[in-house]
Amino acid sequence: MRTAVLDATTLETFVSAAVAAPSIHNTQPWRFRLDPDTLTLEIRAAAQRGLRHIDPTGRALHMSVGCAVLNMRIAVAHFGWEPVARLLPRPDEPDLLATVRLGGSARPSSHTSLYDAVWRRHSSRFPFSECPPPSSVLTELAEAAHSEGALLHRLTPGRANSVLNLTREAEHRNTTDASRAMESRRWVGEAQGTGLGMPPEVLGPQDFLDRIPMRDFRAHRHAEVLSAQPFEKRPSITVLSTAHDRRTDWLRAGQALERVLLVATAQGIRASLLHQALEWPDLRDQLVPLTDARRSHAQMVIRLGYGPQGPSTPRAGNALLPQ
Template sequence: MIPPVLDAQTLETLVSAAVAAPSVHNTQPWHFRLVPETSTLEVRTVPERTLPAADPEGRALHMSVGAAVLNLRTAARHLGWAPEVRLLPDPAEPDLLAGVELDEPSAAHLSATGALYEAIWRRHTIRSPFTGPPVPETVLAELVEAARVEDALLHLPDREETERLLHLTAEAERRSTTDPDQRSESRSWIQGPDAPPYGIPVSALGPQDASGHLPMRDFAALEPAEHLAPVPFEDEPRIAVLATHGDQRLDWLRAGMALEHVLLTATVHRVRASLLHQAMEWPYLRWETRDVHRGPGHVQMLIRLGYGLEGAPTPRLRAADVFDG
């Protein structure tokens, strides 16, 4: 096996893979720096791309960075390293959320890494209806295992519990569209054709459910000119609940890694995903999303799964814009 080389092209590939991760409102709140002495890529936050109204504690920010770290680790493995990930490596630097050390080559190529790596470039969350058959139980089991590998939990609620979660999501959506701070903040991340390569383009907003049963995020609320005509969504959505044992910064980063591992695994199987984050932005409603029959746990994300259109990619910053060599 030829040892991998950490040259400029390889660094661009690694950072580009990290930047392809999902982030709340596509804020892309990350910056990368190479420490040559240890061949470590540091992952830091970008203060100006935070959401003080929707994410005052930075939970969603940490999840976004965690997703980028998972992509970075996957790309490094694919290119031949056995990367060592350190989360929150220095308490004296709170903006330094992770370090990924690359100086040890991998002795063997992991068979699953290639498929996950290719999925990085094809993964898109979508806001449109699912029209295909139900996701097979065998695939759902793989998604549960993907979360478990990252020390997280993925629950698959039954129909009654799903209805309860959708009700909580609908209540959160009503609050988000009527709260002035939340509404203003969300709309500020909707981008026109000449905007910077982050945020949500108008073309990616998506329609609402004609029946009102499935509460999709309405970024165009109170702006009739941007509304699409409502369309029918699936009658029985398949919702997965991503949870962690704890609820501290480390848990949020692990939740982000687990979320992206789940999304990449879904992409390998051509399963589409849509993220229902509304209830996570209101502390009481987020607490209510727990299934009391499962015991302790902290819900971090609701994931809607199914088959449908691939969806259009949202814009991404270039590697050169987020990397210091």
């Protein structure tokens, strides 16, 4: 039931839910502000946390913020308000990526059923079992993506191998590109005491047989120094895509991605994000034909399966800007 007024505790819960969203390298590139007159929450980009070399266009930053927007919508609905979201609402304020206004009483929706998953979801960079997710769950994940204006394609084993090959090439480029490697390493170090970046315990091992090219956030040039374990032989790989590739599409893709991840969490499915090939335009272009969505734009590669939950990444302190 909706609280009579928006009190400080509820507002903090909305922001905490948004901050629980995934973000590239756990950079958490967002800031929030409440307009008390209109009961509207503003979600702004924290440009200083952008990855200048890894994400020069800001596409991944926008997707990260889109994930936060979806979590905020779910939290607002859970507390009884109708979340009214707008993307890029003021062209003269390019850092204002979205607003969520607290409207009338919330209509029954899938928002509230995913509220618990907001707090339990996090990526697992560990081996999954050989048991694939059932088709019924994958269909539900595709419907979740579609409800947010995106497509989720499950790849055949042959096409999944092609995507993994592109990811492996991208991972090689990332570790040998000095600027990108340095930027990635910095966000491993940033986790120490800041609540940002990737602490060592969440990085996970590499695939012993190199079937699945997991990201090496420390960008080692010699793989033999990394810990390794056997991963699943036939990973379940999906690709999230959108019809267009504008800033609004990146924000919609982020909301679709987070809805997919929350539905997966609610169904006991683990997920890890293989983003490397999307960071190189020529490799990203090669992803779309593998999904048969030839007029769409790949936004994320998602590996799904059953396995350990893995440790969670930290979160920074209060991201709420003064009113």
